[in-house]
Amino acid sequence: MQFCRLLFFALLLKVANSDATDYINNMTSRFTHEIENWVKLRQEETEEFKQLIHTLALPTALQRDDWHSFEGQENKFICIICKSVIKTFLSFRRKGMSEEDIRSRVIKLCTLLNLQTEEVCDGAVTINLPIILYIVDSRPDLDSSTICGVVLESKSCPLNNNEFDWTVDIDDSPPILIDSEKTNETLNIVQITDIHYDPKYEPYGNSFCDEPTCCRIGQNKTNTSGKVAGYWGDYNYCDSPWHTVVDALDYIKAQHENISYVYFTGDIIDHGVWETSREGNVESLNKSYYQIYETFGNIPVYPILGNHEPHPLNQFAPNTITDDELSTQWLYEMMADLWINFKWLPESTRTTILQGGFYTVSPKKGFRIIALNNNVCYSYNWWLWYQPQDPYGQLQWLADTLSQAEKDQEFVHILAHIPPGSSDCQTTWRREYIKIVNRYAHIIRAQFNGHTHNDELQLYFSTNDNSEVNNVAWNGGSLTTYQNLNSNYKLYIVDNNNYAVIDYENWMYNLTLANENANQRPLWYKSYSFKEEYGISDLSYDSLRVWLSRLTNDESLLDLYYRNFFKLAEPSLRNECSALCMEPYACRVIANLENQEAKCNNN
Ligand SMILES: *[C@@H]1O[C@H](CO)[C@@H](O)[C@H](O)[C@H]1NC(C)=O
Numbered sequence: 099m100q101f102c103r104l105l106f107f108a109l110l111l112k113v114a115n116s117d118a119t120d121y122i123n124n125m126t127s128r129f130t131h132e133i134e135n136w137v138k139l140r141q142e143e144t145e146e147f148k149q150l151i152h153t154l155a156l157p158t159a160l161q162r163d164d165w166h167s168f169e170g171q172e173n174k175f176i177c178i179i180c181k182s183v184i185k186t187f188l189s190f191r192r193k194g195m196s197e198e199d200i201r202s203r204v205i206k207l208c209t210l211l212n213l214q215t216e217e218v219c220d221g222a223v224t225i226n227l228p229i230i231l232y233i234v235d236s237r238p239d240l241d242s243s244t245i246c247g248v249v250l251e252s253k254s255c256p257l258n259n260n261e262f263d264w265t266v267d268i269d270d271s272p273p274i275l276i277d278s279e280k281t282n283e284t285l286n287i288v289q290i291t292d293i294h295y296d297p298k299y300e301p302y303g304n305s306f307c308d309e310p311t312c313c314r315i316g317q318n319k320t321n322t323s324g325k326v327a328g329y330w331g332d333y334n335y336c337d338s339p340w341h342t343v344v345d346a347l348d349y350i351k352a353q354h355e356n357i358s359y360v361y362f363t364g365d366i367i368d369h370g371v372w373e374t375s376r377e378g379n380v381e382s383l384n385k386s387y388y389q390i391y392e393t394f395g396n397i398p399v400y401p402i403l404g405n406h407e408p409h410p411l412n413q414f415a416p417n418t419i420t421d422d423e424l425s426t427q428w429l430y431e432m433m434a435d436l437w438i439n440f441k442w443l444p445e446s447t448r449t450t451i452l453q454g455g456f457y458t459v460s461p462k463k464g465f466r467i468i469a470l471n472n473n474v475c476y477s478y479n480w481w482l483w484y485q486p487q488d489p490y491g492q493l494q495w496l497a498d499t500l501s502q503a504e505k506d507q508e509f510v511h512i513l514a515h516i517p518p519g520s521s522d523c524q525t526t527w528r529r530e531y532i533k534i535v536n537r538y539a540h541i542i543r544a545q546f547n548g549h550t551h552n553d554e555l556q557l558y559f560s561t562n563d564n565s566e567v568n569n570v571a572w573n574g575g576s577l578t579t580y581q582n583l584n585s586n587y588k589l590y591i592v593d594n595n596n597y598a599v600i601d602y603e604n605w606m607y608n609l610t611l612a613n614e615n616a617n618q619r620p621l622w623y624k625s626y627s628f629k630e631e632y633g634i635s636d637l638s639y640d641s642l643r644v645w646l647s648r649l650t651n652d653e654s655l656l657d658l659y660y661r662n663f664f665k666l667a668e669p670s671l672r673n674e675c676s677a678l679c680m681e682p683y684a685c686r687v688i689a690n691l692e693n694q695e696a697k698c699n700n701n
C-alpha cells in the first residue's frame with residue numbers, strides 16, 4: 099500500500115538526510131518505542147510522540163513524490179523502520195487486537211504523519227486491511243522481515259526466506275531452431291495500453307487537488323488555484339475522460355485500414371485507488387471492453403489484465419482462497435466471459451483464465467500468442483506473503499507452453515502488463531522468467547508490456563553471452579496522460595512469416611494544443627517511426643545492441659530518447675536534464691544484466 103511506502107519516505111526525508119548514524123538509530127528506536135506505546139495504550143499522544151510526529155510528518159508538497167527508488171544506505175534505514183513498524187502491528191494482532199482497533203490506529207497514524215488526507219488514509223486502509231489481516235492470521239510464521247523484504251526488496255533490504263527460493267523446470271535440451279525466412283508480407287499490430295478511464299473525470303474541474311488523483315467530480319469545492327482540468331485530459335494527476343477514450347479508439351480504427359491484431363496490455367481502471375469498489379470496476383471494465391469490441395468489430399483483440407483491474411488494486415488471490423470478499427475469481431470469470439463472448443479468444447482459453455487470468459492462443463499456423471497475468475509478481479501483491487511460489491503455476495505453464503511451441507515450430511509473442519525485467523517484479527519470479535526467455539529466445543519474437551506509461555523498451559541479454567541481445571520487450575506507453583505525459587499508442591509492422599518486429603510507429607497528440615481547441619477532436623499524428631527516428635537500418639538484435647551503446651555514448655541521441663520517453667509532453671520536458679540526469683533512462687533499457695545495472699547505479 100502507498101501508506102507504507104509513504105511512511106518510509108517521510109522517515110527517509112527527515113531522518114536519512116542526516117548522515118549521522120547515531121541520530122538515525124536514536125530516532126528509529128524512539129519512534130518504535132513511542133509507536134508501541136501509542137498503539138498499545140490507546141491514549142492521547144504523549145509530548146514525545148507529538149514531537150516525533152511533528153518531526154516526521156510529510157510536507158504536503160512531497161505527498162506525491164516518487165518514493166520508489168531508495169538507494170544504498172538510505173534504503174537500509176527505511177528497511178529498519180519498516181520492520182519496526184510492521185513488527186509492532188504484527189505483535190499486537192497476534193495478541194488479539196481487533197481489526198477495528200488496528201484500522202483506526204493505522205488511519206490515525208497515516209493522517210498524523212500527513213501521508214495523505216484523512217479521507218484517502220481511511221479509504222486505502224479500509225479496503226486493504228481485510229486481505230492483510232487474513233494473511234497475517236493464517237500465516238502465524240509471517241514476520242516483518244519477509245513483509246518488508248518483499249515490498250522493499252534490494253541489496254540493502256534483502257528478502258531472506260527460503261519459501262521464496264523456488265524454481266521452474268525448464269527443458270535443458272538445446273534449442274530447436276526454426277526456419278525463419280523473411281517475406282515481403284507484413285502484419286499491422288496495434289498496441290493500446292493503460293487507458294485508465296476515470297468515470298469521475300470532470301472537464302473544468304480541479305486538476306490540483308489534495309488527493310492522489312484529481313480532475314474528479316466533487317473536488318472543485320476546494321480552491322482550484324486556477325488549475326482547471328482540460329477537456330481532453332490534463333497533465334496533472336488525472337486520468338482519461340470517457341470521450342477521450344472513445345476518440346482514441348475511433349481514431350485508431352479509422353486511421354489504420356489494415357489492422358491485423360490489437361494487443362491490449364491492461365489497466366482500464368482509474369488511479370482513484372483509495373475509493374475503488376468491485377461494482378465500480380465491473381462497470382468500467384464492461385464499458386471499456388464493449389467499446390473496444392464495438393470499435394474494432396471483427397479485428398481480433400488480445401487483452402491482458404493490468405494491476406489496477408482487481409479491487410483493491412494489485413491483489414491477486416490464490417485459487418485456494420474461496421471467501422468471496424477476498425477472492426479474485428469474479429474478475430477472472432468476468433474476463434473469460436467477455437473475451438470469449440467477443441470471439442477474441444477460443445473456448446479453450448477459459449481454463450487458464452479462470453485459473454489466474456492467463457492464456458495462450460494460436461491466431462494462425464506457426465504463430466502463438468502467450469498472454470500472462472504477471473501482476474502476480476508485483477511487489478504490492480500482498481498475496482505473495484501468503485503463497486510466494488510461482489502463483490497459479492503460471493511460469494511453469496509458460497515454460498511448458500513454450501516447449502510445446504518449439505516442438506510445433508511456432509513463433510511466439512508474449513504479452514505481460516508489468517515489464518518483467520523491472521525491479522517492480524519480485525526477484526524470484528523475475529529470475530525464473532528471464533531463465534525461460536533465455537531458453538526460448540529463438541522462438542519468442544517479441545514481448546509487449548505496459549504499466550510504466552512511458553515510451554520505452556527493454557533489451558534482454560543472453561545469459562550465456564553477456565554481449566549478445568537475444569530478446570526485446572516493447573512498451574506501448576499509455577492512453578492516460580497520468581502524469582505529465584501525452585496520450586499515445588503504437589503500430590508495429592511485423593514480418594508475416596517469422597513474426598519479428600520490423601519497425602514501429604508511435605502515434606500521439608499534443609494535449610496542450612488539444613485543450614486549446616476543446617471543441618475539435620485532438621490532432622493525432624505519427625510522431626516517429628523507430629528506424630527513422632534513431633537512424634538504424636533494421637531492428638535486429640544486433641542493431642538494437644549497437645543502438646543501445648550509441649545511446650549511452652551519444653548525448654543528442656539520448657536526448658531524443660529522453661524526449662520520446664515522456665512523449666514530448668511540455669511539463670516533463672520543462673526541466674533541464676543533463677547527460678548525467680538522462681543516464682538512468684538508458685540504463686532502464688537493460689532488462690537483465692547484473693554488472694551493467696551496477697554500472698548504471700541502479701541499486
Ligand atoms: C536519543 O537522544 C536523546 C536526546 O538526544 C536522548 O535523551 C535519548 O536517551 C536517546 N535515546 C536512545 C534510545 O538512544
Ligand SMILES: *[C@@H]1O[C@H](CO)[C@@H](O)[C@H](O)[C@H]1NC(C)=O
Pocket residue numbers: 281282
Ligand atoms: C520483396 O520486395 C523487393 C523490393 O520491394 C523485391 O525486389 C522482391 O522481389 C520481393 N520479394 C518477394 C518474395 O516478393
Ligand SMILES: *[C@@H]1O[C@H](CO)[C@@H](O)[C@H](O)[C@H]1NC(C)=O
Pocket residue numbers: 300301302303304318322324326
Ligand atoms: C471549478 O473552479 C474553476 C475556478 O474557480 C472554474 O473555472 C470551473 O468552471 C469550476 N468547474 C466546475 C465544474 O464547476
Ligand SMILES: *[C@@H]1O[C@H](CO)[C@@H](O)[C@H](O)[C@H]1NC(C)=O
Pocket residue numbers: 321322323
Ligand atoms: C487559491 O489558492 C491560491 C494559491 O494557493 C491563492 O493565491 C488564491 O488567493 C486562492 N484563491 C481563493 C479564492 O481562495
Ligand SMILES: *[C@@H]1O[C@H](CO)[C@@H](O)[C@H](O)[C@H]1NC(C)=O
Pocket residue numbers: 283284285355356
Ligand atoms: C492490407 O494488408 C493485406 C495483407 O497484409 C494486403 O494484401 C493489402 O494490400 C493491405 N491493404 C492496404 C490498404 O494496405
Ligand SMILES: *[C@@H]1O[C@H](CO)[C@@H](O)[C@H](O)[C@H]1NC(C)=O
Pocket residue numbers: 380381384385388
Ligand atoms: C455491459 O455493457 C453492455 C453494453 O453496454 C450492456 O448491455 C451490459 O448490460 C453491461 N453488463 C454489465 C454487467 O454491466
Ligand SMILES: *[C@@H]1O[C@H](CO)[C@@H](O)[C@H](O)[C@H]1NC(C)=O
Pocket residue numbers: 608609610611614666668
Ligand atoms: C504543443 O502545443 C503547444 C500549444 O500550441 C505548443 O506551445 C507546444 O510547443 C507544442 N508542443 C510540441 C512538442 O509540439
